[in-house]
Amino acid sequence: MSVLVVGVNHRTAPLDLLERIALDAQGVAKAVSGLVALDSVREAVVLSTCNRTEVYAVAELFHQGFDDIQHFLATTAGVDLETINSHTYAEHDDAAAHHLFSVAAGLDSMVLGEGEVLGQVRDAWEIAQAEGAARSSLNLLFRHCLETGKRARTETDIARGTASMSHAAVEMAVDHLGSLDNVSVAVVGAGVMGEGIAVALHGHGARRMTVLNRTEEHGRSIADRVDGTVQTLAALNHVLVESDLIITCTGAQEPIITTDMARPATSPDRPTLIIDIAVPRDVHHEVAQLSDVTVLNLDDVQRWAARGREARTSSVEAVRAIISEELDRYAIASSAMQAAPLISALRSHFDSVRRDELDR
Template identity: 40%
Template sequence: MSVLVVGLSHRSAPIDLLERVSLDVRAGQRFASRLHGGDHVHEVLVLSTCNRLEVVVEAGTFHGALEEIGAALGELGGLTREQLTDHLFVHYDDRAVAHLFELACGLDSMAVGESQVLGQLRDALALAQRNGHLGPSLNPLVQQALRVGKRAHAETAIDEVSRSLVELGLGQARGVLGDLAGARTVVVGAGAMSGLAVATLVREGVEDVVVVNRTPERARRLAAQHGARTAPWSDLSGAVGSADLVLTCTGAVGHVLDEAGLAQARSAAGRSGAPVVLLDLALPRDVAPEVARLRGVHLWGLAELQDATRPDDAEATEPAAVTAARGLVAGEVAGYLTERHAARLGPTLAALRTSAGRVVDAEMARLDQRLPHLPDDERSEVRHTVQRVVDKLLHTPTTRVKQLHAGYDEVPADYAHALRELFDLDSREVAALSTPPLGVVDPAPEARSEGHHDD
């Protein structure tokens, strides 16, 4: 069995397709449970964020698991196989390990180096653990990915490589509104991304920030943390109509702002035609795209911000911090794979030594029958001699197997199989000697996240 990662992300699929497979927490649980009950998927973790949906599984068979995941994704988004094929990415076994480590470090993010995905991955791990979807393969792997991500943010300057989505959006807003210090600003939603938005706005010197959320308690809690104000959900139109800058991320089903409603709100506030910037950070979208047709309205969604993150020069030199983070990941992947391969081989070598011990015991029992009056000191010397012979005979093949598997990434299981066949080892005994699953590690509080979607 091997690790398989199948998914869609901002790198492989357009935003409108990502919207069709977007999952809230409950839908994600149902989706994971369906896959976990498949014939070829034995462990599963689902990571759903504003710009990716990834399925990480322990696959009994590659093609069988891939077929089950593809069918589930197609049904989820109402997509045909052809529509999915061009946009799916697939990582298998060692490459899957590398991808998860890169993901945790922010190397695969829309804004390279952002740390929010680390919290999202941690939340996905905790949810999969609670639902019993993880076991001895994925549980330690994802925990190690989180440790690698935390190390990358602590030991490299990866955090400084790219601005967050909020900062990218504010850069676009300045191009329209100029200095944002006096901009009347509304943040719609009160979850993790909205919290980041409010914190960033205040840090950037924006003085007039209003938080609007369906749950007033959450809005008040967020506003109080940063000295912002709140407005009731019933006054959303009035707040948005009079605003210069609006940031939305509610995770709502359907649009929170549409063309007709915004036009009416702006007219009522006497701001028809006045410049306003809307930053829609939600998936699915909070703001109907038609809103951009209104005079004075400037709308940026995830797709537009994604375009803004692409370098103008495709041949641009990779930042030193990214290179450092990739080097860290490469070393961590190599170490993890070496340990995993050794763990796979260890039970077979232990079973081989156990089998050899039984041979020595059997021969000594036969010697006792033939020479029952052999003195104890002579019997002990015979036993030591026989044991040394056995140990020397086993030393070369076991050492050679370890050397061989260290030079390859794909085949250590083949060597273990060869040993079992050559020495007629009982596969049940090998399984019984396997390393027990690692215990669940409580996520470190400093990297815990509420996820992307608000409200």
């Protein structure tokens, strides 16, 4: 039995492939159910964020599991196997655990030390548990990886400063617009990223904020937290016209802002800034060609975030030491778990022998 990870991320694949392979929560649930239905896969967790889509699995045989997961990724992205092969990476056993722990600690993120990924890892694990796809082996692995991520952020300065995609996006907005005090802002999407963006905007002085979400109920708690208003996506056309700044981060599989929707919002007297950090992209690429509209995407946010990376690199070695400690603890716990059935069988055998001797 092998624990393995197979995936693509912002370092190995272009944005258009990341968009095609990205899964929302419903897609992740369907994916893990499909993976564990394969003969080669015993357990599975799928982590899909704006930066990566990774499959963590327990496989009977590494090579068969790897091949099956490669086919799964190719099918998900709608591309041929050769394309997937040129962009994926794979690790197994100790190296797979090390990779996951590094992800949870923020060392493998587009923004070094970002905090959002830890919640995304937890969500992925919980979905797999709900689908019955994560059992003893992956449950142990993910418990230890979450502990690693928590320690990295509480015991080091890895998360200090601009350590999230949401904060990087908001800092870009401030750089373009200056003060946000009198700026009309729309946050489209009320997930973890949307909440982080709304809070960061509020912290930078934004007081005229609308939170849009597919359901009003889910967006209300965020809007209340930042003294904003809430609307459903049905009001998006109207909100675009009224907004100076739009930051969008939904899990939609198709663009939700088209040129026809954005054109009425354009005005030489009131230029519009749109920051799209969704994967797949929420804003159709042709919107950027409109006059008086500036569209920034995930690549722009990555370049911006890289400017503050140096301030957190001094904590990397301390985080690596934490990862090493937690890997040792995981290895001990994993060995104990694997030995448990043998120990139980030996105890049963010796108890049986003892009873036979006493009965003589």
